[in-house]
Amino acid sequence: MLSFIARRLALLIPTFFGITLLTFALIRLIPGDPVEVMMGERRVDPELHAQAMERLGLNKPLYQQYFDYIGQLASGNLGESLRTRTSVWNEFTTLFPATLELAFGALIFAGTFGLLAGMIAALKRGSLFDHGVMGISLTGYSMPIFWWGLILIMLFSVNLGWTPVSGRLDLLYDVPPVTGFMLIDTLLSEEEGAFLDALRHLILPAIVLGTIPLAVIARMTRSAMLEVLREDYVRTARAKGLSPTRVVVVHALRNALIPVITVFGLQVGTLLAGAVLTETIFAWPGIGKWLIESIGARDYPVVQNGILLVACLVILVNFTVDILYGLINPRIRHQR
């Protein structure tokens, strides 16, 4: 097992360097430089331009810039944003909890309803409910979520006024950022009602972001349950006269969860990509929006290191899923 983990870890090293090289190259291939972007319609004074490029270290040859970058990374320094001149790590850590909170909200929403719907559909295979769940989940899977977000805002925020339009918390609550997770911070603060307000802000974005994972999880659960229900041990359990609920919850569900958890893991990437759109629509101050804007502003260090951090996260989650899977399923361990 240890050697399996070690082998997997060794594979991550070239991937890591690949990512640094790719992000470094990508952002520099985009035409235009940060100084020009900042000046907008204004004249870019050549002397001022040269001076700025020198200060930012962007006048060095490319390979030199890359080595500087790697050296910086090696010393644990993620550099500072060219635009705001604050450290990339600080910006990341203030914005990332927002994305994480949104993603957790979405996963909880998707997990709860997806598992339930999938399970019931499997148990009532062929029923109207089953067809309904499958239809809805395929629709959810096909949803352009930016449009879905707009439609939900139009309905619940604009027409019905049930949920706030955007943001994470009403500004009249002055909640100091402690953990960065609004739901926790509001509980820590003395402000009455702030927690509920934060929750109200989270509902729509979490639903929008959770729609696709919900669909995937419902379908996955249903098929996994169907497989498991056919297995001998379930039949045995049934034959022994165990109550159907007990059979399902204790025996079937536990085994059916394995592939579902994998999907959970694999959805992280999808979730992060979806977060870009969801954050744009709901003005959610997270990393998706931050990265897109930084690409626009040619904020090299932010793009390089922001994407690197996100990529590392994806890798880490996939790695964990891999290991868990290896633990569960010995056959995989010995492949390759």
Added chain:
Amino acid sequence: MTTKASLSTTASEPTLYYPSPLREFWTAFSRNKGALAGFLYMLVLAFCALFAPWVAPFDPSEQFRDNLLTPPAWLEGGTTQFLLGTDEVGRDMLSRLIHGARLSLLIGLASVVFSLIPGILLGLLAGFSPTRLGPPIMRMMDVMLALPSLLLAVAIVAILGPGLINTIFAIAIVSLPSYVRLTRAAVMTELNRDYVTASRIAGAGTLRLMFISVLPNCMAPLIVQATLSFSSAILDAAALGFLGLGVQPPTPEWGTMLASARDYIERAWWVVSLPGLAILLSVLAINLMGDGLRDALDPRLKNAA
């Protein structure tokens, strides 16, 4: 998406010879009502797309400046002249949607082709050379998979500049890794089978092995993946258009239409709702077809997600 794909590969088996595989396929496919509905919808859409100039009542960029934001015909203030209403400069929505179908299908098709072919090639190389070419190729794909796809697409479009062709490229590049992984996994399974050993012993060259012996037997999961990425290509193109980076106006691409329609969300719901609905329905139809295809091509996966 990759999950589904990898699930189907582990289960692919050497195809047996039936009297008429096509017929067999059709029977299985048409048993699935949803798939059939999706297929019919796609037929209509494809017809509209192919013959858009004749089907659409107007030129999609013709501006009727006396009819700005006319509601659809069945609403108060609508006219039968513009069945689905007009947009902010008085262009006929129906015509724009029909021409938009053309673009969406083109983007979907082209990006699938542009990622399928290099994807298969790289996958074959990686599969046939597991010690030398394989690892670098697979690490490259790992790198690409680690970046959130939309961000990667945004970056690529930022490099190449927005536009139809570049949107296609960006989407093709982003969806490349799943084909490579899929092909490689399928090839690795097939390579251990007796028929491959047999043709090797019979003296078949590597190229022959690759394209004649192995590849056809890997096609089932690839076809399924192609359908799936066809639909996600349409979604991605629309998302890029929505972020203002995709196909540029006045080209009636659905996502781009949606982005510019956002301003009218309170005044003219049809400008916002219709393009989104068009995207949803097409993607749904393709996914339904994809389900049917998988069931028909790979009966063992019938109940898988």
Added chain:
Amino acid sequence: MRKTALITALLATGLITASPLASAAGTLVYCSEGSPAGFDPGQYTTGTDFDANSETIFNRLAEFEKGGTKAQPSLATSWDISEDGKTYTFHLREGVKFHTTDYFTPTRDFNADDVVFTFQRMLDKDLPFRKAYPTEFPYFTDMGLDANIAKVEKVDDKTVRFVLNEVDAAFVQNLAMNFAAIHSAEYADTLLKNGKAAEINQKPIGTGPFVFSRYQKDAVIRFKGNPNYWDPDKVKVDNLLFSINTDASVRIQKLKAGECDITLNPRPADLKSLQADSKLNVPTQPGYNLGYIAYNVTRPPFDKLEVRQALDMAINKDAIIDAVYQGAGQKAVNGMPPTQWSYDKGITDAPYDPAKARELLQKAGIKEGTEITLWAMPVQRPYNPNARLMAEMLQNDWSKVGIKARIVSYEWGEYIKRAHNGEHDAMLIGWTGDNGDPDNWLGTLYGCAAVDGNNFSKWCDKEYDDLVVAAKRTTDQAERTAFYEKAQAVLKREVPITPIAHSTVYQPMSKTVQGFQISPFGRNSFIGVGKD
């Protein structure tokens, strides 16, 4: 569906209620457009930055009058100009205090050292503070101040003298601009001593009406009213919050829901519903801006005057103003807005006449179906709410006279860069005035000196340029007006640009907001603004 059921359930448990608290009195919430890059005004160039730093936290020596373009005393109570127009002596205000915050407590009042430090920092690359925290000052450079200021010196504690290399009629106007915000020399010294010079950009100290409190990127900036402001009547709220929302429709929805008191840049499409809302005021003002088409006169076919004239008269401006500006725009005739002094009202547009345009094109030997590129910027700008739509309409208009325009768009930074290189045939662009001086339009945008910069027509006309340069070197306003009127006539005759519109500025706000005035420069300033 499940989701509806969920919402209903939550509603029943009281989790979802209608709009939150009534906004607390003394707290003004402004829904702003974006996150500021930082709080050191000199480094930045955009309104979003200036609204959040210069307008709230800082003062300048002179400041623009509320709602106008005239510079009036602020930290300087008066100034004298020497005979030759090259020496300016500023007399500083007494008893002005810098902010006291949890990160800095001033020990002395504002004096000449602060002014000298502020300008030396922008002029002198070897200033120790600038070495510790290197920065550029692009706006300062862009206005030509780095080249033109020969010397800034302290005469006594309350007097500062500026010596210029050349006469600049707009000098005081320039000092009233946001980038010239006065920093505390004492605070800078403290930062320098502690090796934290960079904090000047994150923890600002100024003399302005609001004290910086906290900033959460992409979410909110919190300010407190300055209790020690030198003009105490002007600080009318205890708390000022900037709620950051990049999306215009979100800002409007928040305003309607009472989540903010005032916002900016509504989309034209929202105006009707805003004006119909009984809880809202939507004051308006003709914009101090201009959206125009620049024809690249160095490239055929635009090197021919007839072609420029023809395309100019083939444009249906009224239709564009209806669709693109949705009526929130004023047809533009000249190269600057009518609110600018020296604007010549006597100049008129060539009438819309496609038939005559066709003739002109034929005369110029332009073939039917000639292709040109028409560049449209990818972003919404104050002077042009929807450049793509405008381009589509122009394409349509020009196709009627046989010119095929291909719409080209690049990402914004790239757009400007390529345009500076002159890669376009015709392009959409525009300008918002900086300092209220005509030279900021007629010189900056169409003069020969700007051919590599903002003169996107690449048009250099000797007759025109002589007039504009002469005007800049004159201090007498009547004489300058005469020069500029002549220059405007030349500009109209030679058609290097087609002015399209001045977009009207709308500033939607709750009826409880008192004392807000729209700034012609597009700033959002909350000094003197209160709430019922």
